[in-house]
């Protein structure tokens with residue numbers, strides 16, 4: 001999925017240039033992915049001493065940071081990999097500053113330089129949907145690099161409460177231009193299960209679960225409007241930026257804030273806008 005086709009508006013560029021992209025992601029999408037990751041870490045046996053762990057498609061280390069905050073054995077090693085350099089740079093800098101046992105490298109999830117049977121755990125938190133071969137190439141690499149007896153935790157979106165409102169604003173301001181959906185429908189979890197089994201994970205050692213989460217955004221302080229604007233900056237480029245997007249930026253963001261607030265799945269409680277999202281997670285033992 002191409003994230004930024006067309007002329008990027010200056011307002012979006014300010015949120016996406018270099019390190020700003022990382023802070024924009026951390027204050028939007030990661031509010032959800034970190035909840036998924038925290039839950040998913042509780043679905044596998046406690047991390048054993050000496051474990052070698054893959055934070056696969058790590059972003060700036062959502063999974064890594066949660067593992068390190070969980071008081072794991074001191075002798076674990078985490079390998080964090082991704083292809084987006086600003087994210088890797090932020091994680092590398094934090095790892096160096098805090099002396100974390102974390103190695104950060106730029107590697108495609110479909111073909112890494114790790115040996116066969118290298119990892120005890122592979123956490124791929126909202127990464128598989130970006131892997132080639134409709135996720136299969138990423139899943140194969142997870143299987144190849146995992147030790148027998150090791151655990152893979154691979155998840156995908158089930159529902160994102162704000163995608164339909166984003167498409168509504170896209171349609172209003174950009175007419176009939178298509179808003180590309182992922183080529184595969186991941187929403188019922190069956191594709192995730194299928195590719196994990198196709199790579200070789202035994203069916204009887206694979207569990208598929210779903211989890212619903214919410215994010216709560218305060219309206220009066222401007223937190224909700226800011227989240228909407230950053231999410232528009234991060235995601236609206238999927239539909240292809242048009243020159244008019246820069247000129248009509250505030251109108252677009254205002255409309256997204258209004259449409260999202262009125263969406264049937266959104267709740268407004270105690271001055272907070274409450275947005276739902278959910279995941280399918282496969283927990284597989286090799």
Ligand SMILES: C[S@@+](CC[C@H](N)C(=O)[O-])C[C@H]1O[C@@H](n2cnc3c(N)ncnc32)[C@H](O)[C@@H]1O
Pocket residue numbers: 029030033034037056057058059060061062063081082083084087107108109110124125126127130131132
């Ligand atoms: C939704 S973010 C998830 C980041 C992080 N795991 C988290 O939980 O917040 C998806 C990540 O996948 C990375 N990515 C996309 N395609 C990839 C590929 N082919 N190989 C490795 N990483 C990839 C992106 O750069 C991005 O950081």
